Amino acid sequence: MSKMHIKMTVNGQKKELLSEPRQLLIHVLREELGLTGPHIGCETSHCGACTVEMNGKSVKSCTVFAAQADGAEVTTIEGLGNPDGLHVLQEMFKEHHGLQCGFCTPGMITRAHRLLQENPNPTEEEVRFGMAGNLCRCTGYQNIVKAILAAAAEMNSAKEAAQ
Amino acid sequence: MKDFDDREERVGKLKGLGCARKRVEDARFTQGKGNYVDDVKLPGMLFGDFVRSPYAHARIKSIDATAALELPGVIAVLTAEDLKPLNLHWMPTLAGDKQMVLADGKVLFQGQEVAFVVAEDRYIAADAIELVEVDYEDLPVIVDPFEALTTDVVLREDLDTSEPGAHGPRKHHNHIFLWEEGDKTATEQAIESSEVVAEEMVYYHRTHPCPLETCGCVASMDKVNGKLTLWGTFQAPHVVRTVASLLSGIAEHDIRVISPDIGGGFGNKVGVYPGYVCAIVASIVTGKPVKWIEDRMDNLMATAFARDYWMKGRISATKEGKITGLHCHVTADHGAFDACADPTKFPAGFFHICTGSYDIPVAYVGVDGVYTNKAPGGVAYRCSFRVTEAAYFIERMIEVLAIELNMDAAELRRINFIRADQFPYHSALGWEYDSGDYHTAWDKALAAVDYEGLRKEQAERVEAFKRGETRTLLGIGLTHFTEIVGAGPVKNCDILGMGMFDSCEIRIHPTGSATARLGTISQGQGHATTFGQILASEIGISSDNITIEEGDTDTAPYGLGTYGSRSTPVAGAAAAMAGRKIRAKAQMIAAYLLEVHDGDLEWDIDRFVVKGAPDRFKTMTEIAYAAYNQAIPGLEPGLEAVSYYDPPNMTYPFGAYICVMEIDVDTGEHKIRQFYALDDCGTRINPMVIEGQVHGGLTEALAIAMGQEIAYDDLGNCKTGTLMDFFLPTAVETPHYTTDHTETPSPHHPIGAKGVGESPNVGGVPAFSNAVHDAFRAFGLRQSHMPHDHWRVWKIAHDLGLHG
Ligand code: FES
Ligand code: FES
Numbered sequence: 001m002s003k004m005h006i007k008m009t010v011n012g013q014k015k016e017l018l019s020e021p022r023q024l025l026i027h028v029l030r031e032e033l034g035l036t037g038p039h040i041g042c043e044t045s046h047c048g049a050c051t052v053e054m055n056g057k058s059v060k061s062c063t064v065f066a067a068q069a070d071g072a073e074v075t076t077i078e079g080l081g082n083p084d085g086l087h088v089l090q091e092m093f094k095e096h097h098g099l100q101c102g103f104c105t106p107g108m109i110t111r112a113h114r115l116l117q118e119n120p121n122p123t124e125e126e127v128r129f130g131m132a133g134n135l136c137r138c139t140g141y142q143n144i145v146k147a148i149l150a151a152a153a154e155m156n157s158a159k160e161a162a163q
Numbered sequence: 164m165k166d167f168d169d170r171e172e173r174v175g176k177l178k179g180l181g182c183a184r185k186r187v188e189d190a191r192f193t194q195g196k197g198n199y200v201d202d203v204k205l206p207g208m209l210f211g212d213f214v215r216s217p218y219a220h221a222r223i224k225s226i227d228a229t230a231a232l233e234l235p236g237v238i239a240v241l242t243a244e245d246l247k248p249l250n251l252h253w254m255p256t257l258a259g260d261k262q263m264v265l266a267d268g269k270v271l272f273q274g275q276e277v278a279f280v281v282a283e284d285r286y287i288a289a290d291a292i293e294l295v296e297v298d299y300e301d302l303p304v305i306v307d308p309f310e311a312l313t314t315d316v317v318l319r320e321d322l323d324t325s326e327p328g329a330h331g332p333r334k335h336h337n338h339i340f341l342w343e344e345g346d347k348t349a350t351e352q353a354i355e356s357s358e359v360v361a362e363e364m365v366y367y368h369r370t371h372p373c374p375l376e377t378c379g380c381v382a383s384m385d386k387v388n389g390k391l392t393l394w395g396t397f398q399a400p401h402v403v404r405t406v407a408s409l410l411s412g413i414a415e416h417d418i419r420v421i422s423p424d425i426g427g428g429f430g431n432k433v434g435v436y437p438g439y440v441c442a443i444v445a446s447i448v449t450g451k452p453v454k455w456i457e458d459r460m461d462n463l464m465a466t467a468f469a470r471d472y473w474m475k476g477r478i479s480a481t482k483e484g485k486i487t488g489l490h491c492h493v494t495a496d497h498g499a500f501d502a503c504a505d506p507t508k509f510p511a512g513f514f515h516i517c518t519g520s521y522d523i524p525v526a527y528v529g530v531d532g533v534y535t536n537k538a539p540g541g542v543a544y545r546c547s548f549r550v551t552e553a554a555y556f557i558e559r560m561i562e563v564l565a566i567e568l569n570m571d572a573a574e575l576r577r578i579n580f581i582r583a584d585q586f587p588y589h590s591a592l593g594w595e596y597d598s599g600d601y602h603t604a605w606d607k608a609l610a611a612v613d614y615e616g617l618r619k620e621q622a623e624r625v626e627a628f629k630r631g632e633t634r635t636l637l638g639i640g641l642t643h644f645t646e647i648v649g650a651g652p653v654k655n656c657d658i659l660g661m662g663m664f665d666s667c668e669i670r671i672h673p674t675g676s677a678t679a680r681l682g683t684i685s686q687g688q689g690h691a692t693t694f695g696q697i698l699a700s701e702i703g704i705s706s707d708n709i710t711i712e713e714g715d716t717d718t719a720p721y722g723l724g725t726y727g728s729r730s731t732p733v734a735g736a737a738a739a740m741a742g743r744k745i746r747a748k749a750q751m752i753a754a755y756l757l758e759v760h761d762g763d764l765e766w767d768i769d770r771f772v773v774k775g776a777p778d779r780f781k782t783m784t785e786i787a788y789a790a791y792n793q794a795i796p797g798l799e800p801g802l803e804a805v806s807y808y809d810p811p812n813m814t815y816p817f818g819a820y821i822c823v824m825e826i827d828v829d830t831g832e833h834k835i836r837q838f839y840a841l842d843d844c845g846t847r848i849n850p851m852v853i854e855g856q857v858h859g860g861l862t863e864a865l866a867i868a869m870g871q872e873i874a875y876d877d878l879g880n881c882k883t884g885t886l887m888d889f890f891l892p893t894a895v896e897t898p899h900y901t902t903d904h905t906e907t908p909s910p911h912h913p914i915g916a917k918g919v920g921e922s923p924n925v926g927g928v929p930a931f932s933n934a935v936h937d938a939f940r941a942f943g944l945r946q947s948h949m950p951h952d953h954w955r956v957w958k959i960a961h962d963l964g965l966h967g
Contacts, residue, residue: 034204039201040201076195077195095185097185100427100855103197134894137373137374137429137859140860141862
């Protein structure tokens, strides 16, 4: 199968690669770029384990062709936080026991990150709705919701302090 | 006061037993740096995938792989014919049956593995699967276990069914075993002579553990050194090594099995699946590493279902509600092969815990295992072997009896609970319950939810409904469950002949930190965090300075793995015992250093202190250093210990759960207004982790009770092969839970802990289901089968004439 030349910016770094037109973004991220943070739980867009950010939107990368990401800005869990420390969401997931096996966690945090950009001050109900595309089999969500609300509060007070 | 502060501070630093220590696993998981099996990437690695049967029952006339093999990038296509010379076309199951690795002449369930394609990547493998031509001749399909026992259709032509199976004689060619416990005659007599008898068929439907990560492995045969390395989603890596050795003929020391991070197990990852065998064979044949990762559809259709128990019960009582007897007959649908993951002597697991929390003088259980054209499995989905089925059965029977007696179901439970002074309690079906205080837990739970107030509100709601003022009903779902977890003891629990002990090995390093390795494997339970806490309290070294390792058979001591909530009861006990061995030697070292007799020392948090002279002590750090650097007469250098722990008994965690549910009579929709969960898991190691386990288990229970199902049509087509059809609740459907506890330590466990991971599933399912039933009790509902999805609940209301 002939390959396409694809360019994208992944976690701030420019990447170029050849990909079959049918190749899924999740496979390119995991297998070509070695970014194994996003996981595969279903490949049918139900579980959200493969969630990444593409051009400022949460996408399920198992349902996006790599070709569709040509020219896009992509952020995966590996792109959150920085070398000096964890992102507030990562901290809060740990603090509030928002993960167990960790398989859903990269997708959860990546989705929560986008959710808090869209709605910096969500209610519990808004968090539950906003996270409904991400399944977790271990935690029962209660502590995930708690972690996201705590992260929102933390991010808001940091913002206020900065002003 | 200063002394007190100092001790407080030292206890705090330990981060030992009982504290809500944050998890050490989380740093890597939150950054996407976990290492799950699909993350394993080796040079030259190939990818294997299955051609699966579209038929539930068919003869295979031919398999033609020519076109597939012509596709560039396809390396091999394996069929049963290729495995036959190796005698690997069939494999033994954990239940004493055998199972086809690749279809041998016929297929027995939809999704069965027919051929294994090996290709350079997963896309090519998927293409090649389409090119393998299989010619099937369909056969009559049996999906109903009752029909299976009367039909002429023979499912397992490979067996001589006139001969006894692994668990005794067969009644019919599709019958697997009859397993019985208790006194049948006495039970029947007791029931017949009782004032009140309630009878009901309780069905616990077929479902699936469905962890977020599916099953998979990477097999890598190093032909130069003759060594096989196998990474995989294994809940019992050591058992996998032994089985792989027995099947392949490769010596056990030449096999290394590694369970990397596991994305949830819930029983799904206990068994040995055809994918593992095929990946190993393919790696041996090609000399290259071979990865097999099932997709979600494979997982739901073929890999280890759970439950599917038809439980016919009779329970009797006096007019006052004192239970006099319990009789249960189960028709157990095991699918095409008996591949249940139960200890060998227990083909129905621990189902005979079905007398539950109640003092029932006489009882009988009979379980008939049956073959059908469905996927094999029968795993313990987040429960100890068949305990969830047992708990659901008794908690439904209690509710039905309450209806029969026209009595409050909470009161009926209270009258029949085993009293605290009866422990250790010998049940009519042969168990010895270690400890419990059910009345205290029950009263605490009822008070917490204002039970009387709820009943009043419910009665008012029924009246309002009858007057046409509301269309929602209120259900109060009660459950008091008793679990049985932590198998061994070795004397009656084994898997494929291997006794169900577990193990821990500790090495104290010269600078006073430690590495401990255990025979279990975490799949999200947080072992690296909690085992460190057990050890910290035993050996006086901060859990932050103890590394916990599991899952690599080259380094960890042999153990039977993690399922059936056995990690804390068995491996946790091994950790405590190994810690005590360390402390015993440390005491001798300290005595030498302090120039006193061993007996003049006492242990104090993190040090040995000379009795009566609090200023004279040696800390564990000092002792560790001395162990390696000082010649101590009569003592070997070093500070290490290993313990293989064979538990004297199982542990019996229990709990009281109450679910308050609003049900819309016209749509069948439900809303959980309140869920209160009181758990007693004995000594509590880490309250944060316990609470997390309870939330997760309750959510799995919610899924099972309210919608999750593996369903088949009459032709044996699996109707629930994707997450579109197979219900996993999102954050929206999942309610907020309130957790609570009492603490009744296990008398025989070194630290009194009982295990908790599975309790919420065991207790949660009847709590949700009873809430649905209870909402309609006033309108005459006795029993309606799970899952209670909206349509089924609507149907209950409809059949009761509530839609006018
Ligand atoms: S793997 Fe993409 S949604 Fe499940
Ligand atoms: S932590 Fe295991 S699936 Fe969410």
